[in-house]
Amino acid sequence: VRTGQKVRIRFQNNLQETSNIHWHGLYVPDYADGHPRFVAQPGEEYVYEFEVINRAGTYWYHPHPHQRTGAQVNAGMAGLFIVEDEIEDALDLPSGDFDVPLVLQDRRFDEDNQLLYVNNMHDQTMGFRGNRILVNGKLDQTIPVATRPYRLRLLNGSNSRIYILAWDDESPMKVIGTDGGLIERTVITRYITFGPAERAELWVDFSDYEVGTKVSLVDLGEGQPITIATFSVDEVSDVRMTLPNRLRGIDSIDPQQAVNIDNPRSFEFSMGRTPVINNLTYQIDGVDDNEIVRLGDTEIWEFINNVNSGGMMPMPHPVHMHGHQFQIIERTVDPDFAQQWAGIINGYLDYGWKDTVLLMPGETVRVVVRFDHYEGIFVYHCHMLEHEDLGMMRNYQVKL
Numbered sequence: 001v002r003t004g005q006k007v008r009i010r011f012q013n014n015l016q017e018t019s020n021i022h023w024h025g026l027y028v029p030d031y032a033d034g035h036p037r038f039v040a041q042p043g044e045e046y047v048y049e050f051e052v053i054n055r056a057g058t059y060w061y062h063p064h065p066h067q068r069t070g071a072q073v074n075a076g077m078a079g080l081f082i083v084e085d086e087i088e089d090a091l092d093l094p095s096g097d098f099d100v101p102l103v104l105q106d107r108r109f110d111e112d113n114q115l116l117y118v119n120n121m122h123d124q125t126m127g128f129r130g131n132r133i134l135v136n137g138k139l140d141q142t143i144p145v146a147t148r149p150y151r152l153r154l155l156n157g158s159n160s161r162i163y164i165l166a167w168d169d170e171s172p173m174k175v176i177g178t179d180g181g182l183i184e185r186t187v188i189t190r191y192i193t194f195g196p197a198e199r200a201e202l203w204v205d206f207s208d209y210e211v212g213t214k215v216s217l218v219d220l221g222e223g224q225p226i227t228i229a230t231f232s233v234d235e236v237s238d239v240r241m242t243l244p245n246r247l248r249g250i251d252s253i254d255p256q257q258a259v260n261i262d263n264p265r266s267f268e269f270s271m272g273r274t275p276v277i278n279n280l281t282y283q284i285d286g287v288d289d290n291e292i293v294r295l296g297d298t299e300i301w302e303f304i305n306n307v308n309s310g311g312m313m314p315m316p317h318p319v320h321m322h323g324h325q326f327q328i329i330e331r332t333v334d335p336d337f338a339q340q341w342a343g344i345i346n347g348y349l350d351y352g353w354k355d356t357v358l359l360m361p362g363e364t365v366r367v368v369v370r371f372d373h374y375e376g377i378f379v380y381h382c383h384m385l386e387h388e389d390l391g392m393m394r395n396y397q398v399k400l
Contacts, residue, residue, distance in 0.1 A: 013040035022064035030376030034064040057181030070385035106130030127160025146237035177201030180353025193347035195318040195358030271312035281391030314361030323378035337362030
């Protein structure tokens with residue numbers, strides 16, 4: 001779709017349980033956002049209508065019924081929602097067959113090659129982990145490419161898995177975009193730390209390789225590299241493109257304009273007896289006093305991964321905010337955990353417009369967000385979907 005386009009999408013629920021669709025990263029009214037209040041019963045239809053007001057970027061969609069999001073996403077209900085606009089068109093980036101989406105999802109297969117999902121409390125509290133990694137729904141993906149530049153759009157569509165992505169030949173990764181589209185300038189890094197629901201756009205120029213070469217995208221997060229996808233350089237191309245020096249302005253939000261600059265709202269994500277936010281679990285209509293914001297205000301929100309809650313062991317929490325995107329202004333870590341995360345911090349995707357931020361145990365992240373689109377009730381939650389389904393989700397309300 002394109003910015004400014006009006007869309008109408010009919011969702012027919014042919015499941016034997018309630019479901020809906022969340023348009024992840026898009027600015028839409030609360031009744032179109034996939035809030036758990038708005039679901040289609042089995043056999044019912046729900047019509048989503050909204051105008052696409054986001055800038056160009058790689059967004060996605062998935063179901064969001066309370067307590068069943070993880071199961072339905074694991075079963076395959078997810079897809080990309082790519083927005084284009086005139087500003088991006090003018091940059092002359094790789095397009096068409098050379099603009100390649102890659103959805104990463106781990107899945108668990110039994111000995112008969114049948115899908116398995118959560119079947120014990122360990123999977124729920126630690127987050128579901130698969131024994132195979134799929135790319136665009138396929139195992140052992142090999143992608144033929146030509147000796148020319150490509151744009152790769154990556155989505156971590158896994159329920160809980162965090163990837164540390166790198167090229168197997170140790171080539172630098174050239175990041176040109178994150179959750180909310182292109183960033184101002186390319187970030188060059190050896191690896192990216194890729195939490196659930198995050199997106200990363202990469203520029204890769206296969207003209208640097210000879211025909212017959214194979215180069216793999218690998219996950220370094222398990223100790224030994226795991227191949228995610230292999231690119232096979234099979235074709236000669238004389239197309240040469242230059243990576244733009246400057247990609248796209250971000251329209252940065254000045255944190256000094258926040259109405260709560262001296263008193264940020266704090267949200268503690270804790271693994272107590274159950275996963276909670278500020279010691280609260282999800283209530284479908286519940287909104288705490290600390291969760292009411294004014295339309296038009298700019299605020300600073302502080303997400304804290306609390307490691308002193310007792311109960312379960314500390315866990316990562318990819319924090320996702322519905323209805324609005326934000327900019328990350330500060331990340332700090334408890335000194336007791338600094339060494340533990342030293343090997344992943346250089347890969348954080350903490351730049352550009354974001355709707356999801358990876359929050360490791362002992363970390364605190366401050367973001368600035370402008371509540372400038374719609375009134376209504378939206379949710380924020382851990383995007384480790386099993387934690388979300390257990391109640392690590394809360395409402396916030398935007399009102400005049």
